Structures are given as structure tokens and as C-alpha cells.
Amino acid sequence: MNASVLMIALPLLAAFLLPLTGPLARWVGPFAAALNIALGISLWQTVAQEGPSVVVMGGFAAPLGIVFRVDTLAVLFATALAALVLILWPRTSADPRRESALLLILLAAGCGLAFSGDLFNLFVFYELIAVASYGLVAASRERLAAAAGLRYLVLSALGSAFALLGIGLVYALAGTLNLADLSRHADALNSPLGLAAFALMLLGFGVKAELFPVNAWVAEVYSTATARTTALLAGGVSKLALLIVLHLVLLVYAQPAALSLLLTLGLLSIVSGQFAGYRAADLPRMLAYSSIAQLGMIAAAFSVSGEAGVLAGLALALHHLIVKPALFLVGDGWPKCVDSLAGLGRAEPWRAALFVLLALSLLGIPPLPGFWAKLLLLKALLGMGEPAWNLAAAVVLLGTAIEGAYLLRVLQTLFRGTTNAKPATFGGALPAGVLGVALLLVMLAATPVGGALQRAAQQAADVPAYVADTLGGSPQ
Amino acid sequence: MLTSRPRWPALLFILGLALLLTALLRDLHFGNAPMQVGQAINGVAAHETGAANVVASVLLAYRGLDTLGELAILFAAATGAGLVLGIAFRNGNGEAQAKTNTEPPAGFILRKGADLMFPFLLILGAYVILHGHLTPGGGFQGGAILAAAFFVPQLARPSSPFNERTAHWVEALAGASFVLIGIAGLAGAGWFLAPLLGTGSVGELLSAGSIPLLQLAIGLKVGSELAGLMIALHGPKET
Amino acid sequence: MNDLDLLLLVSIGTTAVLFAFGTWRWAGALGTLLYALQLALLAVMRPELPLASGIGFEVLGYRLQWSLSGLGWFFAIITVASALFSAWFAAGEWGQHRRNLRLLHGGLALNVTAMLILLASDDLISLFIGWELVSWASYLAMVQRGGPAMDAAYRYLVYALAGALAVLVAIAMIAAQSPALDFGSVRVWFASAGNGTIWTVMLLTMAGFGVKMGLLPLHLWQPAAYSESPGPIAAFLGAISSRMGLFAIIVVLAQLIGLERLGNLPVAFSFWNANEFWAWLAALTLIVPTFIALTQNDARMLLAWHGIGQGGYMLLGILIATPLGVSGGLMHVINYACYQAALFLAVTAVAHRTGTTDLDHLGGLINRMPLTYVTMLFCIIGLAGLPPMNGFVSKWMIYKALLDAQMPLLFVAAVIGTLGTILSVYKLIHNTFLGQLRLEHAQVNEVPISMWLPMILLALIVFITGWMPGLFLDLVDEAVVAIGITQLPHHLGGVDLGNGGLDMLWIVGVLLAAIGIGAIVYFLGNRSVRVGQFDNYAGGQILTADVPYQYSHQFYAGLLRVIQPWMRGGMAWGERALVSGADFLGGAMSGLYRAAPAGAYLLLAVLAALAVTLL
């Protein structure tokens, strides 16, 4: 179980020591990421055998100290992030040492975000991710990226301030910040003020989770930052921000008003993202808008109380984590304008085929994994049996139809006509290929993967067990 | 010189924020917050950690991981700043933009003042860091003072040497030692960042387990990091 | 490994082989052989029906399984046979002077595989998987010619995707309430579900499956998409692709919900029930497209519009829910597949020789391409539903069933549809083969045997099964039983009914005798002189061949003046309105993001959230 702490400590250690490693510097990062994957796998086995458990920092039991909750969900996210970081590790960079350090910090913070069971600790790791990602965004050598990064920074800082305000309110109302402890005192937060705190946190964390009104940075940043950074932000970071929201609604804010708020923001994200994507003229922007909508779907899934919602959101999140980075990477190096893609399907058939595969999975075409995720989402939404959630299913339907219209337009353009352009060197070939193969493997192994996700969702949704594990079973 | 138009949107923003906070505070009852965790810690902190300064015990024992995270935030911010500053933007006019140094050279008083301040700042920083577990203060504050101690001479004499290499070494080793102390706790007591070395007697300089060590690590890291950052910002652009 | 597994394996193998060797000269012939093998396998497994496959998966607690019922088997026979004739035709001269047929042959085989997977599905998820496979496979078949074909296929796919999502929502709805999704459990669930729930599920699934079937108002994509595909593919798609929609609709309405339940399901605020509702939609589907077909000037478009209309007959027949009606509707599927495939092939043959399918630029080809003419003649008689062709039998059964079931208004609607069909198919054959031969076509020759043989064979099937409908009724029985309807008593010549049946042996006999008498009179009493096609006189003047004196465009101008006000394209207008709406919303949303006063959004959002939560 202590491997969970090492998954944070070791990348941080590597990041701190990076300036001293000299010629080894370029190997330290990938090595640390690989080590994290290995730790994650070992944790996976432990959790599978012994069930979820709690790690106490410094031996100070909850709620006084910080605790880590190690369950399947957390291990899954931490390992997936490590794998994504490893796959997306930049091969060339203007300033490899600094960029590696930021990536390692992002990796450590992401793992912390996955494991932590303390609201303030979650905020610290969230902030750490935010700071690391500013640097990565601005590292793109485009002047536009610097401008976009600055706007991202301002908005994100503002969002963090609001999230912090919300956390402060929670502390003022409930007197504790441990999630399990908060779950016991959820009544104290069941007031307008408590709900306001939730709204503040939702909007604050929503900046990274690309939720509707606070996501205006997304298209700009994703279309100017390097493809690998974009892939990391869209694929990994956004999910982790939503993971905080999931913890909140599962453990603390299981009240209908909070769920409705989350659902509303999710639906607005879907509608606004898909329609904006429909009008987007360049590929990265289109993918960015699609990413907004996809995250809206995950938010909508998390707004369903109970195991069904967690399962659907988890499936959607992991699917998006594989597909969207790969799509950004495939599109990297192609002309940005969609109309200029004409004929590339013939010039670079394999790359175009990969794009088609990923786009189809994103749309939820069976038997690709995206289909199962979408089915779970619809089932969860309709299973609530309430008008707002039924409407949500209709919105998802509409959104996906719109998404289909614009993604198909890209596919159509790819295979229309011919181009004189020489096939560019495909920088993202390896990572995109790996992600594509991963997608196919998930499709073939749908049965075991589905079982694992079900276990993860079941563990995550078992709130009484969570509270008992954290507060009851540990030394006081 | 940089000027700007009146920030009416910003004022509006502030007004909105004020409205918002009023709305929040209307419902919040001050003075009787349920301080469950706070009171529990007040009761047991000195006994459990051996630190006379409860704040330090919270920062470095109960919430040591948060502090490690904050240290990493500072590191990430400095790294990000270095990344941005160190890169000449492609989309410019190409040639490295030479810094136009328009300030007058520092005068005699400033130079002498800086020379005098240096040891005092150094000692003050060290004191604040090392007594963090006893009195208000600690690694972050002391680190900031240390950074100032090294930056002030630079301000007075831009040409005076600052050994960036050493600073890098100090920074890296200090940061690493924080994590290593944590891992040592893991290996020794079974918990990450578990207190080592025993609590000692409350109020002594050598007490409170590993808290002073952590303070030292933080102070050195913050100090070297910020000094490096400030000097980099002040000095000519890297190429 | 039973016969079904073997069939699926052979089918997948066919796809792989044809994609691998698609550029080979004999790929078409190879495909034909492989389809013949599949057909043989289907024939062999007939006694074993329903046959469950050994393949199955369990994902997320849902069991995915495949099993071929009589209904699926019936459609599978048509599918593989259509593919066989299409591949055969493409293997002939038509294909040999085209360079790269990899996509054509591979796409065709992929379509067959996908359809077999769909037809063998035994739970809702495998049904949906098969459905999507079919959608994308037919997209692959449609886009091959590029250009306008891609636009048509794009339109199709957007419809299909939206429809599939509607189906997915319906499946999710069932999944949220029913313990399992195999057809047996779903049938039980439907039996206990309330009327409102059933209506929701039914509307969603019909919206989805109706897209492929071309059920009004979801038909707009179909004509362009089918007619823009390469000839043999158009024949295949026209013959069977839309029928996959019908198959899925039968599964939902007849097998899962049950036709009796449909009759007891009231339409809110009216004296209708669900059965009548869908029957009238089917009637609308059979009338409107048929009259739109009348106005078409392109042979392939005309046929494609008919394809939509004929689907209406099939659905109507099945919704009558009597053995006669259901058998008639299902028999119409197989009859229609025969003549629609043959007609598309005939039009392709004409296009192969003349280079056009524009009805305003053809004419008088009867002497130049007699075999193609015979094919088209046989098949349009079938399409119009006149004796002695097989289309007559199925239509007669539907009419008779409508009258027996006391549905006179629907009967009138069906007859109006038939009238429209007769008028428009006459336009087709007249403008292609009769009238004035165009000068530029004076040297046109009949297509070679490699192309006419499959066409003529299909035409012969149309005639023989019209003469001996018992051949097809035998196959239909399998499907009828699978739906749960009692078998219709029939014999080789037709149908036995208590109050007088249909015996085509007699009817065809009488008809042939009458034609024989006519022929004798014509040949023995003939005193006319045969002249060349370009030897023309009018008003005492010699007309040279380059003067167009016979106007084939603006056919039925008088009729169209009468019905034109009814055909303003309301549904096309609706589609455009949807697209503009999406454009508008897209513009608004992307403007919202582009303006990007991000901080202001955040503050406003926070204020709004606080206002909502605190006040």
C-alpha cells in the first residue's frame, strides 16, 4: 500500500534532483514514469487481493492527518496517468531539463490527486498540476501559446481562488477537511451556504475539468500548445479534476441540489462544446470543443448517484483518456484547417486509418470501447428515472449526433480528392500508435476490462466502507 | 514606460466579488465555527510532535504532505518561469533582444547598505528557519529572507558573482532531502514523513523529531530557488 | 462449430480474401463462388433452424449471443443471393475495364458479413452491434465513386448515426429496467411494461431503424446515396440494404413487443392504436416516394425512390398481422429484391453502353439491347405488381389481407401507390427503350453475356416465381413461423384460402394463352412493313434522325400540374431547417467561446451559482 506514497515521492525526488543528473537527465523522467507504472501494477494486485485500504501520512490518523485511500479507482487513474505521461514523453524539447521536471511534478501531483482522501490536500495537488501545466503550455515555442497560456493562468488562478474559498467555507461549516469525516458531517453542509461552497468548488475545479462557463481557455490553449502537452491536458489532467468532483458528490454532496448543479453544467458543456465544434474550422479547435463535450458527458455521468454513475463516468473517462490524446497526436503536423486535409487519407493511409478508428470510438460505434461507455452512460442517466436525467439522455443523443456530423466531415475531407503535399514525418506516430493499439486491446478484452471497471465503481460507490476504512479501522 | 487605461472592468469585477462575499458572509456565523480538527490538534500536537509551535507541527507533521506539495508548487513555478524566460520566442524579429539597462548605477549608500545587510539577513534567515518549531517562522519565511540576503548584493552590484551552480546543488539536495526524510520515515516507522529522532522535550532547540530538519530543507530550497529566480530575472536574458 | 459458426467464418473469410485480392482480375468470380458457398451453407442449415451460434461473450454483465432464426435465415438467403448476382455482374466486362475494384468487392463482402451478423443477433446489444456494422459497411459501399457520392453518403451517415443513437437510448432504457437484454428476457419485460414506456421505446427504435428502411420522414438520404454508388453495389444496396431496417423493425414490433400488443396500444387523444398508426405511416411511405419517383429524370434515382415506396408495402403487409398479410409482406421482400437488383443491373448495363442514365437523353434502345430490354420489361411488370410476375402475388396477398382485415382506406392507399408505380415504371422503360433512338446511340451493342446472364437469370426468377409462387412461399414460411404467426396454407401455384385462393398456374396459363392468340394474329395476319428506326415521316415531311421529335422529358406534365402543389418538399424543407438551426447554434456557441472574456464568465457563473444556491 505504501507504493501509493512512493508514486508521489519518487517522481518528486526525481524532479528535484534532475538538475544534478547531468547527461542522464533525459532518462530520469521516463524511468520514473515507468517505475510509477510498475508500482501501480503492484498496487493493483494488492488491491485486488486485499481490497481497498488506507495509508496514513506520518502515522497521524484521520481526521487529524492526511490519509490516502487506495482503491481500484485511484490505482487505475494513477497508473493510467503514469502510462500517459510515459507515452507522451517529449523526444525533443527546447529546454529538456525544465520540461522534464514539470512533467515529473505533474505526474506526482496527478497520483496524489488520485489517492488523496483530504480535501485540502486535493487542492494542493490540483494547484501543483495547474502550475506545472502553465509551464508546459508556455513551453511551446509559439508566441500565441504564450498568450493563451497567460490567459489560462489567469483564469485558472481565479478558479483556484474560488475553489479555495469553497474549501474554506466547508471548513468553517463542518470543521474538518477529511473526506470521510466530511461524509459523516454531510448534514452540516446541507444548507444554502454548504451548497454555495459546492458551487464555488465546482466552478473552481471546473476550470481544469473544462466545465461549461469556465472553459473558455480550452480551445485557445489546445490549438496553440504542443500536441503532447495538449494531449496530456485533455487526456489526463481534466479527468483528475473531475475525479475531485466525483469524490465530492459521492461522499459529501449526495444531495439532489448539488447533483442537479453538476448535471446542469455537464449538459451545458455538452451542448456548447458540440455546437461550437460543429462550426470549428480547424482540427485542434474542433477536437478541443469535442473534449469539452466529452468531459461534460463524464460530469453528467457523475451526477448520477450510486454505482451506475461512477461506472459510466469511469468508463467514459478512461476511454477519453486513450482516445483524445491519440487524436491530438494524429492531427499534429497535419494542416490545422480542416479543408486543407483533403487527400491526406490517400497520402498517409495508416495515419488516416488511425484517425478514423479513434473518431469512431469517440462517437461510440460498436464494437469499439466507446460504445460500451456510451451505453453505460445512457443506462445510468435513464436509470435515475427523473425528468432532468431523461432530458440529459436526450441531450447526449443530440450532442453525439452533432459530434458525428463534424467528425464525419473530417473523415470525408481526408478521403476526398488528392494532395500534392508530401507525407510529413509523423512525430506522434509512436505514442498515437500505442494508444490506438491500447484501444483495440481494450475492445478485444472487453470482458475483463468491464469486470475491473465494475469492481472499481463498486468500491468507489461504497461510501460506508470508505468512511469505516478511513476513520474506524485506523489507530486513533 | 508601461502605462495602462483605467481598469473599469476590474473595478466592476471587484464590486461583483464584494457582492458575492457579502452574500456569503450574511449566512456565515463567525466565531463559532465547529473547530473539530483544530481543537483536537491543539490538544495533542505538543505531545505528539514535540513542537512548541503548533503551526509548525501542523505544517510539517500532520500536514507534511501538503507542505511537500507547496514546496513542489514553488519549484514548478520557478521552473515554469525559467522555461518561459529562457526561451526566445520564434515569432519575434529574430535577434535576441538586448536588455536596455536604463537605471543609473547604484550609489555608495546602497552599496554599503547592501554589504552591511547581507550578514544580518543571513543570520535572521537562519534563525527563522531553525526556530520554526519553537517560535513563529519556518522554512518558507526564512527561505524568503535568505533569498533576499543573496539578492540585495546583486541589486547593489549587478556584476558581483553569484554562484548559480552551487545554488542549483543546494536547491536540488535540499528538495531531495525533504522527500528522503519522508521515505526514511516510511522505511523506519512504516509511514511516509513519520517523525524520526523522537520528540525530545518541548521547547528545546533540538526537539520535535524531524521537524527542524524539514524546516532546514525547506528554507534552503526556497532560499536558493528564489534567489536564483530573482537574479535570473534581474540579470541579462539567457540565450 | 456448427453450421452458423461456419457460415460466419466463411463470410468473414470472404471479406478478408476479397480485400486482400480485390485487385486481382478474377476477384469477382472468386467472390461469386464464395457467395455460392455461403448460400449452400444457408440451404444446408435450414432443417436446423433456429440455430444458435457457439460464439458468445459476456461484457459488463450482458451476454452477447448470436442465433439464426427463421426470420433471419429468410433475410440471409436474400442477402447472400443479392451479393452473388452483384458480384457475378461485376465480375463480367463491367468490372474488367475498371482498374481497382478492391473497395467494391471487399465492401460488398463486408456488407454481407455485417448483415449476417445483424440477422443472427439474439440480444439487443448484438443487434445494435450488427446494426452499426451494417451502417458503416454500407457507407463504405456508397462512398466509392467520390464526389457527389461522398456527399450523399455523408448525409446518409448523419441520419444513420442519429438514428442509431436513438436506438441506443432505447436499449439503455430497457437495460435500466430489464435484468437482461437477450430477446427472451426483453420479450418478458415488454409484456410487463406500461404503455407509455412501450411507446417511448417504440418511437425511438422506429426512428433509428426507420432511417435505413427509408420510413417517412427519414427517407431523404436514400435515393442519392443508392443511385450514386457503382452499379452492382447499387443493385445490392437497393435489393437488400434497406430491408435490414425492415428486419430490425420486425424484430422489435413483431418479435419483441408482439403484434397483438401493438393492436392494444392506444395513441393518446385518439381512437387509433399503435398498429394503425404505423400502418398509416407505412401507407404514406408507399405513396409519397412513388409519386416523387414519377418526377425523376435519372433512371437510378427513379429506382431508388421506388425502393423507399416498396418498403411501405412490406411493412404494411406485416402490420396487418394476419397470416396472409404477414406472408404477403415478407414475400414482397424477396420478390422486390429480385426485380430491384435486376433493374439496377439493367440500368447499369445501359449506362455501360451509352454512358448515361439520364432519361431525357435515352430512348429507342429496344433493338440495340434486346436482352436488357426483356430484363427491364419483366422486372417493371413485377415492380408494378401485375401478373404474371411475382410482384403481383405479394401485392395481391397484401390487398386481400387488407380487405379481409376490414381496412378499406389502407387498401385504397395501397392501390394509389400501385397506380403511381405503374405510371413511373412506364416512364422508365419508355424513355430508355421505346420511342426515338438517339443518333449517338445508333452503334450501341448489347452487353456481353458475362453481364446479361445474371440479369436475365434474375428476370427469369421474377417470372418463374410469379408463375409458381409456392417456391418463395416455402421460404417465407420459415420467417412467418419465427414471428409467431400461423403458417399460411399454400401450394406451388399460390395460396389456399377458405373463400377462394390464388392459383398463378392458372392465371399465367390463361395469360400465356391469350398472348399466344395475340401473337398468332400478329404474325399471321401481319401486313405491315418494317422500317428502320431512322426512317421517319411526320406531316408529310421527312424527319432526319437529328431532329428530336419525340419529347420524353416533362413526362406526365398534365398529371404533375395536378399533383405538384402537394409536392412542395416539406420534408426537405424540414431537413434544411434543422441544418440551419445547427449552423446557427454552432455559430452562437463558437462565438461564445471565441469572445472569451474568460474572467467575466467565471465571475458571472459564480454569481449565478451563488444567486441560485443562496437565494
Add this chain to the structure above:
Amino acid sequence: MIMAWVALACVVTMLVAGVLVLTQRKLIGAIAAASVVSVALSVLLVVLRAPDVALAEAAVGAGLSSVLLALAVRRVGAVDSKEDT
């Protein structure tokens, strides 16, 4: 009682300095005003008996961040003035 007056003075100073931050035309002036806010805040924190936080605010808020901002403005300002000419 005296503490309450000190606290009030601090709050008023912070408010005035805060408005000054927004209304200053020169960025360097705004930064100076911002550091005044920080100084007043750290005094306020002492009054509120939170010396640890006060020390941090004084060292980081009033000292370091002002210096960093000033350095950044100087650097950016140099670039900008060059573009103006």
C-alpha cells in the same frame, strides 16, 4: 480596545491601497500599492494573533512577490518601450 483600532486602521489601509492598485497608471506604482496591502495585512494578522501567517505574509507577500513583480515589469517594460520607439 486599542487592538480594535489598529485592526480598523489596517483594514482601511488595505482597502485604500487596494483601490490604488487598480487606479495606478504605472504598473510599478500598482505593485508598490499591492505591497502596502500585504504589509497592512501582516499587521492585521499579528493583531489577530496569527504570528506565523503574519511572518509569511510579510516575507513572501510584502517582500518577495513585490520584488518579483517589479523585476518582471522592468523586464517586460524594457521590451515594450523598445517596440514603442
